[in-house]
Amino acid sequence: MNLEKMYEMQKELDARIIKEKGLEGVDLLPNTVxxxxxxxxxxxxxxxxxxxWSNDQEPRFNVLEIGGTDCSEEKLVNRVLEEYVDxxxxxxxxxxxLDLPEEDLYVWEETAEDDTVILFSELLHNVGLILADRLFVNPITDVPSFRRDHFKAALFIFYALGEQRLGFTFEQIAEAYVAKNAINHKRQSTGY
Incomplete structure (x- = not known):
C-alpha cells in the first residue's frame, strides 16, 4: 500500500458518495474542510x-471495547489511530x-514543533486557511496556489503529528486507512 493507492481509493469513495447523494456540481470544499x-x-x-485539568491524560491507544450482539466480543482499539485515519x-x-497531483501529497521531511499542543493548533489554523480566500477576495491573487500552500502546510503538520508525536508508522496508517475505507463503503451501502 502506498499514498497514491490511498488517494485513488479516496477518489473512488468520493465519487460514489457524490453520485449516490446527487451532489454533482456542488462545491463540497467548505463542508470537507x-x-x-x-x-x-x-x-x-x-x-x-x-x-x-484532568488526571487522565493518557492517549487512547489501546482501549478495550466490548461488542457483538451479546456483548461477548472484546477487542483492543486504538482510538487515536482511528481518528488520525479519519x-x-x-x-x-x-x-x-483542489485537483492536486499525487506528488503534492508528499511534503518535506523536517522535524516539526516539539510541542504537540502547538502542532494541533497550527494544524487547525492551516486547515482553516484553505478557505480564507473566500473571506478576502482579491482578483489578482492566485487562489489555487494560496489554497495549495495552506493545504501542504497542514499536511506537513499532520504527517509530523502522526509520525513524530503519536508514533505511527506508515504501515499502521495505511492498514487502518484501508480498513476504514471499507467501513465507509459499507456505510454507504447501508444508507449511512
Whole structure:
C-alpha cells in the first residue's frame, strides 16, 4: 500500500458518495474542510495531552471495547489511530477537490514543533486557511496556489503529528486507512 493507492481509493469513495447523494456540481470544499477540523478536534480529544485539568491524560491507544450482539466480543482499539485515519480521509478528499497531483501529497521531511499542543493548533489554523480566500477576495491573487500552500502546510503538520508525536508508522496508517475505507463503503451501502 502506498499514498497514491490511498488517494485513488479516496477518489473512488468520493465519487460514489457524490453520485449516490446527487451532489454533482456542488462545491463540497467548505463542508470537507469543516469535517477535517472536526476530526482533528476528535483526534486531539483521544490524544488527551492538552487536558491539564484532568488526571487522565493518557492517549487512547489501546482501549478495550466490548461488542457483538451479546456483548461477548472484546477487542483492543486504538482510538487515536482511528481518528488520525479519519483525518487522512478528509485530507485526501480535499486534495481531490483542489485537483492536486499525487506528488503534492508528499511534503518535506523536517522535524516539526516539539510541542504537540502547538502542532494541533497550527494544524487547525492551516486547515482553516484553505478557505480564507473566500473571506478576502482579491482578483489578482492566485487562489489555487494560496489554497495549495495552506493545504501542504497542514499536511506537513499532520504527517509530523502522526509520525513524530503519536508514533505511527506508515504501515499502521495505511492498514487502518484501508480498513476504514471499507467501513465507509459499507456505510454507504447501508444508507449511512
Amino acid at each position: 469543516l469535517a477535517l477540523q472536526v476530526e482533528i478536534a476528535e483526534l486531539a480529544n483521544e490524544w488527551r495531552g492538552f487536558k491539564h 483525518c487522512l480521509h478528509f485530507f485526501l478528499s480535499i486534495a481531490r477537490q
